[in-house]
Amino acid sequence: MSNLLDPAIEAAWAYERLHVNALFRQWTEPVLAAAAVSTGMSVLDVACGTGVLARAARSRVGPRGSVTGVDIGRGMLSVAESIQPDIRWVEGDAGELPFDDDHFDAVVSQFGLMFFPDPVRAIHEMLRCLRPDGRVVVAVWDALERSQAYPLSVDLLDRRAGSAAAEALRAPFALGDRGTLRGMFESAGATVTSITTRHGTATFPSVRSMVEADLRGWLPVMGVFLDAALIESLLTESEEALSQYVAPDGRMIFDAPAHIVVAQV
Ligand SMILES: C[S@@+](CC[C@H](N)C(=O)[O-])C[C@H]1O[C@@H](n2cnc3c(N)ncnc32)[C@H](O)[C@@H]1O
Numbered sequence: 297m298s299n300l301l302d303p304a305i306e307a308a309w310a311y312e313r314l315h316v317n318a319l320f321r322q323w324t325e326p327v328l329a330a331a332a333v334s335t336g337m338s339v340l341d342v343a344c345g346t347g348v349l350a351r352a353a354r355s356r357v358g359p360r361g362s363v364t365g366v367d368i369g370r371g372m373l374s375v376a377e378s379i380q381p382d383i384r385w386v387e388g389d390a391g392e393l394p395f396d397d398d399h400f401d402a403v404v405s406q407f408g409l410m411f412f413p414d415p416v417r418a419i420h421e422m423l424r425c426l427r428p429d430g431r432v433v434v435a436v437w438d439a440l441e442r443s444q445a446y447p448l449s450v451d452l453l454d455r456r457a458g459s460a461a462a463e464a465l466r467a468p469f470a471l472g473d474r475g476t477l478r479g480m481f482e483s484a485g486a487t488v489t490s491i492t493t494r495h496g497t498a499t500f501p502s503v504r505s506m507v508e509a510d511l512r513g514w515l516p517v518m519g520v521f522l523d524a525a526l527i528e529s530l531l532t533e534s535e536e537a538l539s540q541y542v543a544p545d546g547r548m549i550f551d552a553p554a555h556i557v558v559a560q561v
Contacts, residue, residue, distance in 0.1 A: 304371030307516035312346040312375050314509035318500045319552060320345075323406050323435050324352035326494060330558050331433040336360040337401040342390050342422060343367055343408020347376035350383050353404065364400070366393060367408075369517065390418040395425045402426070406435040407554075410470040419484035423561050432486065432559045437552070438493060439472025444550035445498070445541050449510060452537050456530060457522055464518035465510055474555060486559035498552040503541075506548050507534040 327349060333339055335358045341350040344365030353363045364384045367373050373385045388394045390405075390412045403422040412418040422432045440447055446465065454462035471477050474491055481488045500506035511527050522530075541550045 302371065302374075303516060303521075304369065305374050306371075307513060308346055308369065308371035308375040310509070310513035311372070311517060312379070314500075314505060314513045316346060316348050318506070318509065319496075319498050320348050320407065321352075322496055323554060323556075324349045326556060327404050327406050327433050327435050328353055328356055330490075330492075330556055331402040331404050331431045333357060333402050333404070338362045338399070339364070340393075340395065340400040340403045340422075340425060341365045342393070342403060342405035342418070343411070344376060344385070345369070345372045345408075347380060347383065347385070349404060349406050350376070351380050354380065354383055364395075366390070366395075372517075390421060393421040393425055397424050398427050399425050400427065401430050403430065403432045404434070405432075407437065407468065409434055409436050410468060415471070416480050416483045419481055419486060419559070423484060423486055423559070426561060428561060430560070431489070432557075434557045434559070435554050436471040436477065436557075437469050437554050440466060440469035442472065443469065443552050445506070445538055445548070446552075448537050449507065449534070452530065452533060456533070457526060461515055461520050461522065464515050464520045467518065472555075477555060477557060481557060481559050485561075487561070489558040489560060490556075491558075492556045493553055494556060496552040496554050498548075498550050500548040502546055503535050503538045503548050504531055506538070507531050 333356045337357050339353045344350045344367045350363050350365040366386045366388045377385050403426050409415050450462050450465050541548050543549050
């Protein structure tokens with residue numbers, strides 16, 4: 297019961313419940329395919345969050361393979377462990393991965409790189425832990441202006457909840473420029489095999505669930521906690537501000553493109 301009182305664990309459950317199906321699950325297969333993850337391999341998922349990519353990797357590698365998920369967030373790892381205990385979940389910083397050199401057949405990471413204080417160092421760390429023939433595959437969101445709905449949400453937060461809340465929602469899109477992204481990998485000593493921009497679709501059950509996902513699931517992960525009255529009024533205002541993305545069945549559906557980088561030592 298005490299877990300329910302831990303804000304980090306509550307936020308991670310909200311992230312898993314509200315965000316993972318709507319946005320993140322669709323990227324697991326393209327990322328694992330790009331990394332050529334197959335039966336028997338050992339795979340590291342960096343910034344694993346609640347573990348959606350690591351769980352998909354587990355299914356691909358089968359009983360002869362192994363998967364390790366590393367994340368800095370204790371709440372995220374606690375949820376990951378509750379969902380799938382037979383993966384090795386490790387608390388650690390992407391800038392200083394707690395693994396030996398040449399250890400994994402593949403290193404994957406989706407939607408974490410933009411949050412690391414030193415992304416070049418983190419890429420260098422991923423390459424260090426990778427066996428010589430393996431691939432590092434990293435997914436990041438395309439730029440905010442090439443996504444739909446989020447520019448309007450960021451604008452609403454800027455006006456009504458302040459710059460810290462708006463920045464927390466802008467942060468996931470910080471590596472949308474492909475040239476900057478390539479430059480980071482090259483600075484880390486990687487050979488970039490490809491950068492592919494893929495169409496993605498965000499599908500939330502309603503406008504309310506999308507905005508709740510951000511206000512209750514994402515902002516707290518970024519250390520921004522809004523009071524209950526403000527959350528309620530933002531949820532009400534969003535219904536109108538985001539109405540153009542509501543499908544006839546009430547779901548909220550919009551474009552959410554991302555880049556997938558494939559790199560080697
Ligand atoms: C948007 S979530 C993505 C989680 C997961 N990869 C997914 O697809 O659902 C970003 C994750 O990056 C983690 N993170 C942020 N900074 C980190 C760091 N320096 N080292 C490791 N993980 C970090 C956060 O705790 C969070 O779980």
